[in-house]
Amino acid sequence: MNTAAPLCLLFDCDGTLVDSEILLAEVMGDILPEFGLPFSARQYMDEFRGVRFQTIVQTLESRFQTLAEDTFTQLEAGMRSRMEARMRAELVIIPGMSAALEQLSSHPMAVVSNGPERKIRCALESTDLGHYFAGRLFSAYTLNVWKPDPELYRKAAAAMGYTPQQCVVIDDAAVGVEAGLAAGMHVIHLNHFPNEESTPEGAIGIHHANELTAVIASLSTKVTADA
Incomplete structure (x- = not known):
């Protein structure tokens, strides 16, 4: 494993990238x-x-x-x-997400969603976010496995050429956070409802996309140190 390689970022779509x-x-x-x-x-x-x-x-x-x-x-x-x-x-972008994606553009990134591929593409086209992912879209409907099954995130990681330990899941929904943790990946829970939802043990909770860059930088440092 190349520990110097940037972490692979696997983004959920609905509620994470776009406010759908x-x-x-x-x-x-x-x-x-x-x-x-x-x-x-x-x-x-x-x-x-x-x-x-x-x-x-x-x-x-x-x-x-x-x-x-x-x-x-x-x-x-x-x-x-x-x-x-x-x-x-x-459709609009989740506040702060455009800036976060720009700041994180040196990382390999993909979208991993429980939605159909047509819906993912529609979301990215409607918000002009598609260029960050260059067609790296992984739909549960295409792969025939749905979150909270961790296999959806595992298949996406394998297709991207990364091990689970080299991947960070960014997801707002409980089913996605559960899937990422079960897949053995680092998980960032974009918690839009902190008064109603708790972040599961093992995941990192944030409340705004503007926190992403610093959290991923910290994870990158930790992964390199642990290797």
């Missing part, structure tokens, strides 16, 4: 009740942030009623279409 979570919450709060599944935007933010859409629907089906056969495909297509329109019209 509230848009997604509102879209789900609109469309799920149309299909007979009671749901609210607040419920998404409280219970389901970062969770695979199919898992959310299955959970609601177990609580309320089972969708008719083939209805899920129609529901998901409608949700994706509405979400893409909202993203292209309204």
Whole structure:
């Protein structure tokens, strides 16, 4: 292992790079009740942030009623279409993230998301962040493994040519933080709700993207010293 190599930074997308979570919450709060599944935007933010859409629907089906056969495909297509329109019209970058990415541009970086690749690309195009990642996008839908399964982050690291110990996960959602820790990586939890959420043991909690550069510099020093 080349201990002098910069750490590989694996960024979640929704809620970490871009402020899409509230848009997604509102879209789900609109469309799920149309299909007979009671749901609210607040419920998404409280219970389901970062969770695979199919898992959310299955959970609601177990609580309320089972969708008719083939209805899920129609529901998901409608949700994706509405979400893409909202993203292209309204999506903004997480405060401080543009400056952080610029300051960290000497590190290899990739996006690792539970969302479909089309959604990741839409987010990066809508906010002009794509050039930082040069197409290094790892979607759970493409790799067929979803956070909190650590294999999604492990597959991304391997494809980037790094060991887990050489990688830093930056994620805002509990499922992503759990996945990164289980993958044996350094994990930075971008905690937007410090009064409501705690950072798990083993992860580093920050509250603003402007803290990223200093934390990653400190991690880099520690990894080199420990090698």
